[in-house]
Amino acid sequence: MKQFHYRGARSIRGFTLIELMVVVAIIGILVGIAVPAYQDSVRKSRRGQAKADLAEVAQAMERFYTVNNTYVGANLADIAMTQSPKVGDPRYTISLSGATTASTFMLRAQPVGGQANDKCGTLTLSNTGAKTPNAQTMPECWNLQ
Structure with missing residues (x-):
C-alpha cells in the first residue's frame, strides 16, 4: 500500500x-461589557412597569x-396594588407616602x-403630577428613552 505525503504540508x-x-x-471582555448592560436594561424595564403601576394607582x-370628594380613606389594598408587578416577585413596593389629606396624596x-441597585431609587408621584426624582436632574428616570 502506497502512502501519499505532500511536501510542505x-x-x-x-x-x-x-x-x-x-x-x-x-x-x-465581552461578558464584562454585556452583563452590566443587560442588568441595566432589566432594571430600566422594571422601572417602566413601576411607573405604569404608579399611574394606575393615581387614577384609582x-x-x-x-x-368621595376626598382622598382620605383611600386604601391601596382596596385598589389591589401594593407591589409592582402586581403578580410575581415584587420589584417595587407601592405605598402612600406621608399623610393623605382631603386634597393631596403622594404615592411612592x-x-x-x-432593583434596589437602580440609579433612580424611590419613585414618587403626587396628585398634581409632581414626580421624583426630578425629570430635569435625572431625565432617564421618567422620560422615555
Whole structure:
C-alpha cells in the first residue's frame, strides 16, 4: 500500500495555549461589557412597569376622590396594588407616602431586591403630577428613552 505525503504540508495539531488564552480574554471582555448592560436594561424595564403601576394607582385615587370628594380613606389594598408587578416577585413596593389629606396624596414606589441597585431609587408621584426624582436632574428616570 502506497502512502501519499505532500511536501510542505503541516500536520494539524490543534490550538496553542496562547491562542486559547486570547480567545478566553476576548470572551471575558465581552461578558464584562454585556452583563452590566443587560442588568441595566432589566432594571430600566422594571422601572417602566413601576411607573405604569404608579399611574394606575393615581387614577384609582382620582376615581376615589371623584366619588368621595376626598382622598382620605383611600386604601391601596382596596385598589389591589401594593407591589409592582402586581403578580410575581415584587420589584417595587407601592405605598402612600406621608399623610393623605382631603386634597393631596403622594404615592411612592420603593425598589426592593435587585432593583434596589437602580440609579433612580424611590419613585414618587403626587396628585398634581409632581414626580421624583426630578425629570430635569435625572431625565432617564421618567422620560422615555
